[in-house]
Amino acid sequence: MDLTQLRPADFPGLSYPCACGRTHRVGIRQIHIGGGCIGALPQVLEGLGVSHVLLLADSFTRKAAGDKAAGLLREAGVAFHGKLFETDKPLVPDERTLGAALAALEPDDDVVVAVGSGTLNDTARFLSARTGLPYVIVATAPSMDGYASTVCPLILDGQKVTKPGVYPAAILADTGILREAPMPMLTAGFGDIIGKYAALADWQLAYALQGEYYCAECAGLMAQAVEKCARNAAGLRARDSRAVECVTEALVLAGVAMGMVGNSRPASGAEHHFSHFWEVDALSRGEAHPLHGNSVGVGAVISASLYEMAAPYLPDGFPLPDKGRILSCLKEAGSPAGPKELGISRGLFLESVLHAMEIRERFTILRFLDRQGLLPACAVELANRFYSE
């Protein structure tokens, strides 16, 4: 099957034996992306056969789309009650948030509708996975690729952990709402997507050198979605609908592709290990950290630089991620493009190049350079470049 010919709305329910040897399945029932699609919320719920809604929102997402969603349910006569997380800073997916969401559930509730992005999506997914109730996400920011994912990154006992979750039953990503998201959230989503250039290179490297499972179709699907975003990079600054739609589609497809191959290879490599390393460091000091996707974009610049340094040792003809293109796209879109811009110190930067790979057992350019004994020298060379002035 040529996945690159499908639109995001064609993926729900897909199941087919692929040339890679695996049967790919997409367990999401509905994907809606486009201007005004929030209006379909009552029909989406009807289609899922549910009628008692727990509606989750926080102080920010309520204004973005929560009031609108509540109005639509009221008009359509759908029984619902809301749980509003009142907060003046970004909500964290910790015990307090998860517990409060669980405590808000009533016996009659048969669906959870989350209005939000990262944290509320993960909260609803966790609730859904543990209670068996389906959940629907009404996206408020194209900031990360977790909408169509099946795992929940949470903060438990102050530590970042990933718990198993489930797919949302439906995703409603109204680009009219998404384009109004705060600019750092738009650039974060873009960074998370541009990071796929590096992630896909790592996947291919693991395939070439380690014989790791690889699906050319899923990789191709992701590469095409990334390319579309790259071509529309400049439009993001202007909140251009087309640019926002490309990023939203790519973020949703990243989740779909991960689900199809059964791991996060199509969307995550060393660039995510950098982001994770910096996040854990900030958490350990009780400090705020940059948005995930903004760190991932910078991680991709570092990864691509490492690929350039590794080029003489890589298999003949191995396609390097295009560092120049990654940099120019991030700059055009207004995303951070270097570790200094994120407030990463030189010391932390050096440490992350040397140790980010320890975050998980996954073969990437970092492990390749480590195996060659080249990583320490590359780390110093890069630090000199990024922290020259």
Ligand SMILES: [Zn+2]
């Ligand atoms: Zn395949």
Ligand SMILES: [Zn+2]
């Ligand atoms: Zn990501």
